[in-house]
Amino acid sequence: MNTAPSIPGLWCHDMIGSVVFYLLAAATLTATLLCITRTSPVHAVIYLVHAFFDLALIFYLFGAPLVAAWEMIIYAGAIMVLFLFIIMMLELSPGGKPLTVDRRRWIPVLILSLVTLGCTVLLIIQDPSSAGSGTAYHASPRDFGTALFDHYALAVQVVSFQLLFAAVGAYYVGKGEPRKRGEQPS
Amino acid sequence: MNQTLLFLIPLLPLACAVLNMLFGMRLPRLVAETLAVSGVAASFLLTLLFWGYADGAGTHALLGTWLPVGDITIPFALHFDALAAPMTLMVTGVATLIHLYAVGYMHDEEDYARFFGLLNLFVFAMLAIVLADNLLVLFLGWEGVGLCSYALIGFWYQKSENARAGTKAFLVTRVGDIFLAAALLWLFALTGTLEIAAINARAASFAPEVLTALTVLLLLGACGKSAQLPLMTWLADAMAGPTPVSALIHAATMVTAGVYLLCRLFPLVSLSPDGMAAIAVVGALTALYAATCALAQREIKRVLAYSTMSQVGYMFLAVGAGSVAGAMFHLLTHAFFKAALFMAAGCIIHLAGGENDILRMGGLFKRGPRELFWVFLAGALCLAGAPLTGGFFSKDGILLAVYTQGTPLFLALWGIGLLTALLTAVYTFRLVYLVFAGEPRGHGHPHDLPLLMRRPLWPLALLGLCGGLLNLPPLVGGHEWLTHRLGTLAGREILAGHSIEWALAGLATGLVILGWGFARWRYGQFRGEQENRASRFLLLGWRADALVDLLFVRPFTAMAGLCAIGCDRALVDATLDGLARQTTACGERLRGLTTGRVSTYLAGFVWGFLIILGWFLLALVK
Amino acid sequence: MIVPFAHVLIFAAILFTMGLGCVLARRNLIMILIGVEIMLNAAAVALVGGSAYWRQVDGQVFVVFLMAMTSAEVAISLAMVVYLRRRRGTLEADRFDGLRG
8 A cells, every 4th residue: 555656746856855854844834823813713713714725735745635634624624714703693893803912811821832743743753753854755645535434443433423412412502401481682 | 931032131122123214104003003012022921031040140042153264153142140130121121111201202202113122222232232142242232222323313314403412312322332442452462252251251361451541442432432531512401302212222222231340340440449549520510510401401301311321421430439239229229210210301392392492391280280290209209319219229328338438538529419419309300390390481382291291100110119129128128139139230338337338328318408499499489590600510411522622523623624725736736637727728739720620731731741751761771 | 745844833822822812811702613623724734744744544534534523613603603602792712601600
């Protein structure tokens, strides 16, 4: 399954591939940063969709075309649209109050995040195995399907149940309470 | 006949008691009452039937082994001898009459089964004391008597003062019981047995100091049950119980138990001259103390209670003077006339409509049934020691025995005895005059008197009057039947010239007449009674309760308070409370961490994550 | 593999930390959920990178599971958001403090 076919098309050259990766990574991080600093949830979601497009491309670069496609379809296409839909349904104020630079809130979070990041990076760099880059790898849909439905068949079933439960739970929670007598409809 | 049948004497009342206690309320009232009376009456008849067994050295009867421990066995055994037989006969006989009286007295009582059950149990316990062959069985009866007296004195426990009187009787006699138990244990350590005969036989081998100490311990034990100084405070309060109970306690059973104990162990006791002197002193002082108290009492039953104390003091004096026969003689006559007096007092209270105070009675001679007056008079004459009554002979015998001891101590005690005799005559006739003479002063509505309350008085009054025949001295042509019957158990032989005996009898007669004259002069016409300090002092029994309170109760309460507040609350509670408060404070402080906000928890999450990362880094550095 | 594995992991770590910061700093429930999505995607990056590095398809399979789980999570949490908005009229996370000790 891991015969190493070369990445077809334009991205066969390692040099170009790595440059594209760094570009995409930078774009992803920028989009994410913009996303998390937006006041308006709609804007945030749009930036996030952008970041997911970039991520999908990175997945494609890493030889995971199926995952890349699903990233687009499920994440950017379904989940984020769901977010948008909910935001619009609840009429969350688009502008409202501007994002205040609340130091009391952001600075501890910033420090905490940086420390965590620093520790993680330190750990990654210390690991000798992470220095290498290996050769290019491409998982064909056939390999992927075999692994998923053969080796992980049980897990697929469990996850499908999980989705069913989630659907039922979401229906139940979202149904709303039966209106009591004498209560004004809101 | 099988001698084991002797056990029926104590066991019949026990069986009736158990039956009454278990099923009494389900039986018809008549059956329950018949059961109670017949149980005691049957043991009375059995005692008569078995009278012959007491001849000579008496009869031993063994029911079974009680406590086999190692090589010691405590049997359930009876000893029916010349000392126990008259006592048994008196206890069962008087108790039978009192039971009959109680049927009449308690005919309105709802809780009759408990009453008759306890009454029967009381008789059983007393018979266990009387017939016991070893001291442990005697102690069993001793405690049983204490328990029953507690339950019966506090029979109407709904009134808290009655319950308190019962508790007081129980606790005070319990003090004596502890001394008796100590004496028992010591005797057991010395001889390895608790058989009375064996102990008496081996007493001569004890060291003199040990004998004296044992005698004092036994004396203190006897003091508790017999209400002698210094453990006498319970008896006057014991009047809170129903009248039949008072009669039973004062005449037939409980208070005589102490005298009987000393008589039983007389061979041991008599070996210690100091101990004997102590017994005599206690008896004489109690006799005088109680007589003075009786002079000022206002409640009819309390007068009689103090008179009982005083008469039991005479019995102790007799034992101390070495005359068991004199003590037993006085015990028997006293049982008869005191039972009659108590039961008559119950009738009087009934007639006066529940009035207890003799200052508010009077005029009963005119109004009430005459037979009551005659019975009460008979009892009073015996108590005062009027010539030719039973009380006269028995008291005279005691005074003679004390006089013939001859030592200065005993002569002084003899003087006290004479003074007490005078006081006895005074308070007895005071009682008679206040109750019967003059016009009615009370306002109570008389209850009617059932026949069952009147009839039992007659035999008792007659027995009291004729009780002298039991031990008529040779002086007036008798031949001292009781003394001969007791034989070797009778104690010291009293030798006195006829002239001395005549002189003493004359002196006693003079004292009675003097006392009567004084009472007639003072109380013949009711002139009211103003209270002064002296009479108040006597009314409160020389403030003995206050003294006990001051000497024992208050220090004990203070110590308990110290333990409770100083030790328990300040130390133990404070430590625990402090710990609890610290824990609570810690919890309060930690409570601030749980804000309920999701951000706080997430931050905690991240901190934990950071710690794990740090741990990895540390492992890496190493 | 076109870049050193460490770079991929560092990229994932930065992305993860951003999501974490978002979750910690923002008080709007929607924004917190978006932060969670970012963190999950960071995990996906690490998994895909690992898959490429070790030349094993399992990492990608796990990304699929991750997506399924995320769908479930998002469905439930968005339903909760709607529910809370209806019940309490707000989406401020700090307003919900029913668990306060």
